[in-house]
Amino acid sequence: MDKQEFINQLKEIVTPYTEDHEALQNIDENTDFIKDLKINSANLVDIVLDLEERFGIEIDNDSMSKMLDVKSTMAIIEEKLKSGDR
Amino acid sequence: MIGNDIVCLAKAATESNWRRKGYLERIFTPSEQQLILQHEDPSLMLWLIWTMKESAYKIINRETGIRSFAPMCLVCSIQEVNTCNASGLINYQGKDIISRSTISSCYVHSIAARTELHLNAIKLNYAESHAGYQNQFNNSQFSYHLTKNLVGVPQLQHQLTGNFHPVSISHHGTLLAIAYSDSPL
Numbered sequence: 001m002d003k004q005e006f007i008n009q010l011k012e013i014v015t016p017y018t019e020d021h022e023a024l025q026n027i028d029e030n031t032d033f034i035k036d037l038k039i040n041s042a043n044l045v046d047i048v049l050d051l052e053e054r055f056g057i058e059i060d061n062d063s064m065s066k067m068l069d070v071k072s073t074m075a076i077i078e079e080k081l082k083s084g085d086r
Numbered sequence: 087m088i089g090n091d092i093v094c095l096a097k098a099a100t101e102s103n104w105r106r107k108g109y110l111e112r113i114f115t116p117s118e119q120q121l122i123l124q125h126e127d128p129s130l131m132l133w134l135i136w137t138m139k140e141s142a143y144k145i146i147n148r149e150t151g152i153r154s155f156a157p158m159c160l161v162c163s164i165q166e167v168n169t170c171n172a173s174g175l176i177n178y179q180g181k182d183i184i185s186r187s188t189i190s191s192c193y194v195h196s197i198a199a200r201t202e203l204h205l206n207a208i209k210l211n212y213a214e215s216h217a218g219y220q221n222q223f224n225n226s227q228f229s230y231h232l233t234k235n236l237v238g239v240p241q242l243q244h245q246l247t248g249n250f251h252p253v254s255i256s257h258h259g260t261l262l263a264i265a266y267s268d269s270p271l
Contacts (some may be wrong), residue, residue, distance in 0.1 A: 017101075035238065040104050040258070042136060045112045051112050064112065065156035081260075 001081065003029065004076050013050045017043040032069040044068075051077060057084060088252045088267055089144030091137040092195040094259030095129070098192050103131055113139075113157040121164060129192065134172055134187055137196035138162045142176035143182040145198060150157075172196075187197075194255075197265050204252075207267045215262035223264060224248055231265065242266050 011027050018024055018037040033047070048064050049058070051073070057080040059067075063066045067073045110119050110132075118135050120201050125131035139160040147153060161177040173189040176198065186197040191221060199205040211226070213219055223232050229252065231243050242253035249270035255261050 041155065045109055047177060049108050061156065061158050065154040066185060068153055
């Protein structure tokens, strides 16, 4: 998966859950959903559900627990997409 | 360690659609879901349990230094609830955290601690959420100085003794709650 392409898709998904549009413009793999984008933790579930729909994958609770930033989210989606290929 | 969490009900209503398919099951255990769905005001019960989980998470996060988003691992039970107060337990890995909550038409606010003693020692400071709240708190009393460390964790130091005291800050919408304790860390 292309990194920039993934970040663009993720940016689209998180847009409704952040009020910090300046931070959103600067989103990169080191962006933290809570610290940088000021996303409310109750909306982290929405991001997980949106990603499941978008990529046609299932994200288990253990994976969800790590999805606090762009980098770890990308790693988990990649892993799920790979295991779906088999 | 102490924790606290406040939810502005009006903001939560616009921010979160908990009726969305799959949402409840990702955050709440079957028995918590039952408490929510059987309550006359399901949203209120949902945010009550949510603030319990969040305030307990803040304690665990301070103790372990680990950040994670695993609301299902924080198993809540409600001991008492009426229209303005609630008390409950949050079980995490076999150990209980105690919580006490305040309910109003505008917000739900929970505080949590490991022991009754620590819970009773919590002092609360409610204010409006704005960038200058730290200065406002520091100017409002002389005993404590509130700062944030390099990673953004709030720290409260007693001005005379130099001791650090437990502190937890929560804000949501226009609401801000600072919980702190007179007994040092």
